[in-house]
Amino acid sequence: MLQSFHEDCVERAQGALRRGVDRRTALRALGALSLAPLAAGGPARAQGARELVIVNWGGIANEGFGRFYGAPFEAANAGFKVIQNSTGPSAGRIKSMVDSGSVTWDLCDSSSTSARVLGKQNLVEKIDYAVVKKSDAISEAFTLEHGAAPYSFSSVLAYDSSKFPNGAPQSWADFYDLRKFPGTRLMRRDALAVLDAAQMALGKDPRNLYPLDTRACLNKLKEIRRNAVFWANGSESEQFLRTGEAVMGQIWHTRAKVLEQETNGRIKFIWNQGLLQAGIFVIPRGAPGGANTQRLLASMLANPEPQVELLKFLGNGPTNPRAAALVPEEFKRFNPTDPANAVQQVTLDGNWWGDNYTQLNQDVIDIITG
């Protein structure tokens, strides 16, 4: 039942549409971007456009990714059509598709860990950095050997300020301090970001966090597990804090934003020591688009404006270095890659995690369920 960040995006977008508040903003943004490709790509499509398939996690993100990632590419490349498929490209599904020998997916919304795991099993293509520009991403963490990230997100510390009138938690050390900050904790039922937080709570310098001392981190987690509950999907994480089941939690910044706005700041979140992560896209081995898939990925990283629109729509942070300056003032507080916020966070090391994830995740689950 563990839900990935992208599945969560879908759910939030559907919520936003139901509320109807963001719909006009979203549609206006979508509309502006969709005019160009119709003008440029129309005649070519009649002669049989070349199709590239982006696989996402469904729902309205289908449309969002189509307009913010697909449309700009179609506009710049007449004769191409970018299609959205919402199967949900989990690592297991990518493996079964590549194993079956008939690959129909070009770009998959994955993660840095999966990129590394799949890359080691030779199930995904290497990114061609002659085509994709490393200079289009704010740091190396967003341009990996087997994947690149057009968006970012963060695992941050959120807390119910009404429970701590004598001073708020400032760091993961406070998160683990049950004496000073009593109450149930909330974490994702996953090794990723959870152990990184434990390592910071152990006092290791956040600028020099990796490799994690896994044994110590796991022991640290053991200290707190009896006083914690664990979430598997984003809405659950929101609900645990909203209903007071937990007083403090490590949750995705997008969910923390919803809670902070909804409770008028009763539930707050801090960027300090948040774990900044890359929304990595991978190319399954033997993807039909070939070199054009690399060009599509390059275009997704190279255009800051659609990335900012995605931030306004879904909350996903941009990764293009020119994007932060384009973000409107009221959204800056919630942009994980805003320079003021980014400097407080720690970038999660996707490569280290890719090498250690399978084992550590099993260890963490053993501890949680023990």
Added chain:
Amino acid sequence: MSPKGRHAAGWWALILPAFLLMTAFYVAPILQVLAISVTEPSPGLGNYERLFTSESVQRVIGTTLRIGVVTTAVALLLGYVLAYRIALAGPRAQRWWLLAVLVPLWISVLVRAFAWVTLLRRQGLVNEGLLAAGVIDQPLSLVWNEFGIIIGMVHYMVPYAVLPMLSAMREIDPRVLAAARGLGASRTGAFLRVFLPLSLPGVIAAGVLVFIFSLGFYITPAILGGGKTLMVAEWIKLQILDLIRWGLGAMMATVLVVAILATLAVFSRLVNLRRLFGAGG
């Protein structure tokens, strides 16, 4: 071939299309998936070795068995009381009783799990009620643990326990009980020495049904367990979709299938399972 044999072969030929369809589209793919357990990551029985060496594999199996046994026991107890009450009720009352048993079956398992969360959480109805009544001064941990899971699963399973036991009880001739009383047995004695033994096949059938269902439970533990309790079904999903350890996931799936078939094989010798699943009269 004798005329009689040819006759039989004709009947077999009639079910051949259905048989082939089932084999090609159902049995073969399942076997193919289960076979992964001996081919990945390397050919051999390495995955099965973990049944004996890996503490985490053993813990998942242990948790699943423990929750399964407790759920079965509680569901059987509650179900027996219900079935007894229904069996002794008049025909009109029986219809209402049955409706009350069956209605929960038609409500989605997801809805029921969330309903239990609403009732049992810290700020839920039960805790708020007890706090207001002054019975407790700290909210009780009723959910996000095995206790919560068992409540949710028992609620789901009681109808499955009632139905086989009820059908067994209905077949008990009331005159037998009257005869026992006539021969001087007390009410309790007549129940313990006559009614209970006669209803036992229904109890065993219900127990098998509930236990097998419990082994594969997925949604209820995932929602009511607060992430802290992992049962086999969710563990398999984790291995296959998230950790890409298909061999290990397929191994556990095989163990689950074998465990269920073995349970059925053992108990089909004790009770008529065909009747339980609706075949024959």
